[in-house]
Amino acid sequence: MRLIQGNEACALGAIRAGCSFYAGYPITPASEIMEWMARLLPARGGVFIQMEDEIAALGAVIGAAWAGAKGLTATSGPGFSLMQEHIGYAAMTETPCVIVDSQRAGPSTGMPTLPSQGDVMQARWGTHGDRAAIVLTASSVRDVYEVTVAAFNMSETYRLPVVLLLDAILSHMRENVELPELEVVDRARPAAPEGFQPFAGQEFLPFGEGANLVVTGLAHAESGRPRASDGVNLERMLRRSRDRLAADAELISRHRAYRVEDARHLILAYGITARAAHAAVDRLRGEGVRAGLLELQTLWPFPERLVADLAARVEDVVVPELNLGQLVWPVRAAVAGAAPVRGLSRADGRLFSPAEMAVAVTERTEVVHAPAR
Amino acid sequence: MPRLGKDLRQYLRVEMLPNVWCPGCGHGNVARGIATALDELQLPLEQVVMVGGIGCSGRTPFYFNVSAMHTxxxxxxxxxxxxxxxxxxxxVIVTMGDGDAAAIGGNHFIHACRRNIDLTAIVYNNATYGMTGGQHAPTAPRGTRSSTTPRGSIEAPFDLVELALGAGATYVARTTTFDFDELPRRIAEAIRHPGFAVVEVLTQCPTFYGRSNGLGDATAMLDYERDQTVPVEQITKEDLVGKLPLGVFRQAEGAEYVRxxxxxxxxxxxxx
Structure with a gap:
């Protein structure tokens, strides 16, 4: 049992997952991840480098991935905005890597030390063009460790940039945790380098290992050679990555259900907000209100069937978020009118308390927090 | 000596040819210089990675029989x-244009110089944005006409050599596509150099820069390159007005980042 900080748990999870390369740029509230990696990696033969900005950080991580490394970078909103260019490049080039975004209240410089869940849609859609995306989140220090390992494993399995959304509270809070040994997945390698088609499937071969590869952010054939005017080819590649995730939706969907068996009111929460939701469910149950919690750790791909099935059994669904309403939209789409869906919003850099969340369930209010005049 | 007639096809990914460059473009001369340098150095090609930026120069890695990353x-x-x-x-050899190095990637350029990391950066400076149709570039001299400076540029240009020297690169050279023999030698020296090496190559864009500025066809532009430059060893005060020095400006030992x-x-x- 150790008392550690969320950001430290993230760094330890990355090391556990086999991360051998970190490039970053300091930013509150993510900096401790970088500081831990600066301490941990050199002693383990890994690479740490502080780059000139966040665009450079992710560029270096992607380059390292093509040299065979498992790479990580961590940032917060302003840096995450800058990284969108290379998130698209990583998606287009099917590059495994992990990007942590410890969310703070925005937009712009916003409130650097206060939490937010304002980057949920950006994590999914922030880069231009269409792409398959895996976005994970966590609600405890122990979860941060485990989900970091899962993020690496998924990025290795599906050859995708995987985003892990933390927030200013989760990053900085400390909890007593056990850090278990977890299964680690490494990218599949082709049987032989001869004739290897780098974009034909999940197998991956780094530079300098027997094949002269071609990698480009232009639309390309399975050989990697550019096909910048062949729309049919591009759409086929995009659909293929999307379908891969759809086929494995159940494996990718990490979630916890709490007291949902007989629930009449479902709270659907994620990240730090799920902590208050958990307490709110107990409080409501104590008052005789049959509430339950669905905590999502996988936000994207959005687990539509899971949400639809649970929503079909309840009177209403409440979606508390530290933003003005983001994940509530795919929840509404998945529930498709089977039950009313209410969003609970606050974007003032504070967390929901269990009490105000419980009141919102019973009083059926939409906005918990009214800004002071 | 110039390797006229030498068959360099083993260095090329021939199935990617013909290239995208316009007739008369100097980028083919630079590519030939890289192939000649690879031939001289006899590096195992499967251990070479060429990394390109975006624009005409960024396409170079596609044409080489090495691992190519177009970024x-x-x-x-x-x-x-x-x-x-x-x-x-x-x-690792990086090919980039003046837009890559001096505009959108200026920050990355100076920091790579500062780190003195063992990379070779070949900057194709044609003082224009060729791929997008001949807009103004930050290395273009004051007064240059382009599609975004139709009345002439009012901006001062970047001097990439001075920039690289100031930022700490340990090998810094400038050459031109006119200097058929010197070009591959500079590239070979840069690849061999154990630190961050910058080779700025002045290269002609007859399609846009030449046409917009009345410089004529490719051969006329090569003559212009010759006339507007002077070897650094021979330079006089008068030469410095309106002319660019060529040669090796720094070849020094320094703490290299990877080591x-x-x-x-x-x-x-x-x-x-």
Whole structure:
């Protein structure tokens, strides 16, 4: 049992997952991840480098991935905005890597030390063009460790940039945790380098290992050679990555259900907000209100069937978020009118308390927090 | 000596040819210089990675029989930094344009110089944005006409050599596509150099720069390159007005990043 900080748990999870390369740029509230990696990696033969900005950080991580490394970078909103260019490049080039975004209240410089869940849609859609995306989140220090390992494993399995959304509270809070040994997945390698088609499937071969590869952010054939005017080819590649995730939706969907068996009111929460939701469910149950919690750790791909099935059994669904309403939209789409869906919003850099969340369930209010005049 | 007639096809990914460059473009001369340098150095090609930016120059890696990474505009050096650090045995050569190096990627350029990481950066300076149709570039002299400076530029240009020197690169050279023999020699020296090496190549864009500025066809532009430059050893005060010096401006030893990092790792072995 150790008392550690969320950001430290993230760094330890990355090391556990086999991360051998970190490039970053300091930013509150993510900096401790970088500081831990600066301490941990050199002693383990890994690479740490502080780059000139966040665009450079992710560029270096992607380059390292093509040299065979498992790479990580961590940032917060302003840096995450800058990284969108290379998130698209990583998606287009099917590059495994992990990007942590410890969310703070925005937009712009916003409130650097206060939490937010304002980057949920950006994590999914922030880069231009269409792409398959895996976005994970966590609600405890122990979860941060485990989900970091899962993020690496998924990025290795599906050859995708995987985003892990933390927030200013989760990053900085400390909890007593056990850090278990977890299964680690490494990218599949082709049987032989001869004739290897780098974009034909999940197998991956780094530079300098027997094949002269071609990698480009232009639309390309399975050989990697550019096909910048062949729309049919591009759409086929995009659909293929999307379908891969759809086929494995159940494996990718990490979630916890709490007291949902007989629930009449479902709270659907994620990240730090799920902590208050958990307490709110107990409080409501104590008052005789049959509430339950669905905590999502996988936000994207959005687990539509899971949400639809649970929503079909309840009177209403409440979606508390530290933003003005983001994940509530795919929840509404998945529930498709089977039950009313209410969003609970606050974007003032504070967390929901269990009490105000419980009141919102019973009083059926939409906005918990009214800004002071 | 110029290797006229030497068959360099083994260095090329011939199935990617013909290239995208316009007739008369100087980028083919630079590519030939790279192939000649590879021939001279006799590096194992499977251990060479070429990283390109975006624009006409960024396409170069596609045409070489090495691993090729065509990246994002201005940021090729960031990818190259990751590749080199993760696998130091690889020889990493970056091709980029003046837009890549001096505009959108200026920050990456100066920081790669400062780190003195063992990469070779070949900057194709044609003082225009050719791929997008001949807009103004930050290396174009004051008064240059382009589609975005139709009445002439009012901006001062970047001097990439001065920039690289000031930022700490340990090998800095400038040559031209006119200097058929010197060009591959400079590239070979840069690849051999154990630190961050910059070769700025003045290259002609007859399609846009030449046409917009009344400089004539490709051969006339090569003559112009010759007339507007002077070897650094022979330079006089009068030459410095309106002319660019050519040659090797720095070839020095310096703490190289990958080696420094390896020493740091060795010193921290066994730490928690």
């Amino acid at each position: 994002t505009h201005g940021r090729a050096l960031t990818f190259a930094t990751g590749i080199k650090l993760a696998k130091p045995d690889l020889t 420094e990092y390896a020493a740091l790792c060795a010193a921290s072995r066994g730490a928690p």
